[in-house]
Amino acid sequence: MQEPSVNIVVVGGGSGGTLSANLLAKQLGNKINAGRVQVHLVLGSHEHIFQPGYLHVAFVGQDPTEIVREERSLVNQNVHLVEDRAERIDLKSQVVTLASRVKLHYDYLIIATGSVPNPKAIPGFSEAALNFHTSPEESRKIWNVIQQFDGGHVVVGIAGVPHKCPPSPNEAAFLMDDYFRKGGMRDKVKLTFLTPYPRPYPAEPMSRVVEPLFKERGIEVVTFFNVESVDPAKKEIYSLEGESPSYDLLIMVPPHRGADVVIESGIGDADRWIPADKNTMRITGYENAYAIGDATNIPVSKTGVTAHLQAITVTDNILSAIRQRKKLYKYNGRINCPFEMGSGKAAFVVGSYDMPVKEIHPSRIRYMMKKAFATSYWRTLSGSFDWLFGLYFGKTQTVESA
Amino acid sequence: MCPGPITDLFRAYRNANVGDVIELLATDPAARSDTEAWARRSGNEIVAVIDEKDYLRIQVRVVKKGR
Numbered sequence: 001m002q003e004p005s006v007n008i009v010v011v012g013g014g015s016g017g018t019l020s021a022n023l024l025a026k027q028l029g030n031k032i033n034a035g036r037v038q039v040h041l042v043l044g045s046h047e048h049i050f051q052p053g054y055l056h057v058a059f060v061g062q063d064p065t066e067i068v069r070e071e072r073s074l075v076n077q078n079v080h081l082v083e084d085r086a087e088r089i090d091l092k093s094q095v096v097t098l099a100s101r102v103k104l105h106y107d108y109l110i111i112a113t114g115s116v117p118n119p120k121a122i123p124g125f126s127e128a129a130l131n132f133h134t135s136p137e138e139s140r141k142i143w144n145v146i147q148q149f150d151g152g153h154v155v156v157g158i159a160g161v162p163h164k165c166p167p168s169p170n171e172a173a174f175l176m177d178d179y180f181r182k183g184g185m186r187d188k189v190k191l192t193f194l195t196p197y198p199r200p201y202p203a204e205p206m207s208r209v210v211e212p213l214f215k216e217r218g219i220e221v222v223t224f225f226n227v228e229s230v231d232p233a234k235k236e237i238y239s240l241e242g243e244s245p246s247y248d249l250l251i252m253v254p255p256h257r258g259a260d261v262v263i264e265s266g267i268g269d270a271d272r273w274i275p276a277d278k279n280t281m282r283i284t285g286y287e288n289a290y291a292i293g294d295a296t297n298i299p300v301s302k303t304g305v306t307a308h309l310q311a312i313t314v315t316d317n318i319l320s321a322i323r324q325r326k327k328l329y330k331y332n333g334r335i336n337c338p339f340e341m342g343s344g345k346a347a348f349v350v351g352s353y354d355m356p357v358k359e360i361h362p363s364r365i366r367y368m369m370k371k372a373f374a375t376s377y378w379r380t381l382s383g384s385f386d387w388l389f390g391l392y393f394g395k396t397q398t399v400e401s402a
Numbered sequence: 403m404c405p406g407p408i409t410d411l412f413r414a415y416r417n418a419n420v421g422d423v424i425e426l427l428a429t430d431p432a433a434r435s436d437t438e439a440w441a442r443r444s445g446n447e448i449v450a451v452i453d454e455k456d457y458l459r460i461q462v463r464v465v466k467k468g469r
Binding site: 160161162196197198202204223224226228238240241242244271299 | 406408409412413415416432436439440443444445466467468469
């Protein structure tokens with residue numbers, strides 16, 4: 001059998017990795033069938049989780065099984081699925097070594113290994129706090145606990161930066177408020193939002209939207225609160241800035257870090273984020289290796305939409321190189337994070353590298369759009385809906401001669 | 403778009419000891435007011451804000467950290 005002439009390896013089966021592999025397989029189908037190209041997708045897990053769904057599992061009681069699917073069912077038949085953990089990535093010799101010691105040589109590499117919640121980074125956090133960023137099961141625990149909660153001080157917020165899905169801590173506060181109001185016990189609950197940032201939402205235009213809504217709902221905000229540690233016995237939380245509020249129920253977003261394979265391969269910074277160009281997503285110093293989504297140190301929101309749009313740009317560049325088209329595609333930093341604000345309303349955080357975040361107010365129609373995005377998530381992973389994304393997002397990349 | 407400079411400040415503060423000086427380089431002009439507000443609130447000290455040609459160089463001395 002003829003040896004494939006081009007090997008593409010995608011590491012990570014989240015939003016960015018799955019879409020990248022599917023887009024490449026769709027576009028290179030003929031070459032793959034002719035044995036001229038192989039697209040390998042290396043999976044750390046056989047399950048694919050719709051992570052924005054954690055929020056509704058935790059605070060609305062959604063069935064956690066509804067946000068999980070088998071990765072195999074989401075992947076184009078022309079993709080070679082590698083159900084093994086990537087243990088080491090050698091960018092110089094262009095080899096990915098798997099846990100089974102199998103080595104995959106690549107001509108093009110996409111690293112989409114995501115970010116990992118790191119509750120242990122804060123002493124006492126794991127024992128004291130619940131969180132909805134780790135797994136469907138951990139999110140479900142929150143739903144079980146709030147159903148038994150009979151009143152007291154609920155503290156919600158951000159325990160460390162950076163973290164994935166920037167609006168999610170605020171969304172949690174809004175949905176907690178909703179939950180206790182619907183249960184007729186809002187007057188028995190003091191709700192406090194802790195954030196390291198100077199305002200309730202880091203981007204000022206959206207903070208102008210959030211602040212009056214928090215006030216109206218009686219959600220107290222404590223800014224410049226960088227969590228140092230938590231004492232589960234005393235039920236107190238301590239900040240680096242010297243404050244120490246007490247709590248009855250603590251629900252916080254843990255700090256995140258990059259994946260183990262990044263640090264083991266020596267390709268990340270001190271926090272395990274991979275240095276990459278913010279427009280091409282090329283890993284610094286390498287022409288044929290890319291990093292997308294949460295895995296990078298690029299100053300853009302760590303969200304699925306970012307990973308999706310970066311996957312489009314990176315695969316366009318790989319296709320351009322394989323087809324010798326001499327075009328260079330550049331992602332423009334477009335973000336579009338759904339932001340649920342309670343009472344069945346939502347906004348979006350919209351911006352790009354050249355366009356500051358806009359002030360967008362919550363509405364019912366935007367909530368329906370958020371729901372529509374969630375419902376169509378599995379199908380968007382095939383790349384078949386990118387024409388619709390294009391219509392909605394407008395331009396997300398530019399193209400120039402390479 | 404991303405709260406970069408202030409995030410970098412917090413990451414440095416987490417790893418700093420009392421007496422250390424953190425130097426923050428920021429192209430975002432809001433970094434100045436955000437850092438000043440944080441220093442006032444946390445009891446830390448702005449040593450200097452230097453307007454370089456294309457960016458701000460903000461120096462913060464850590465005089466207080468934790469309880």
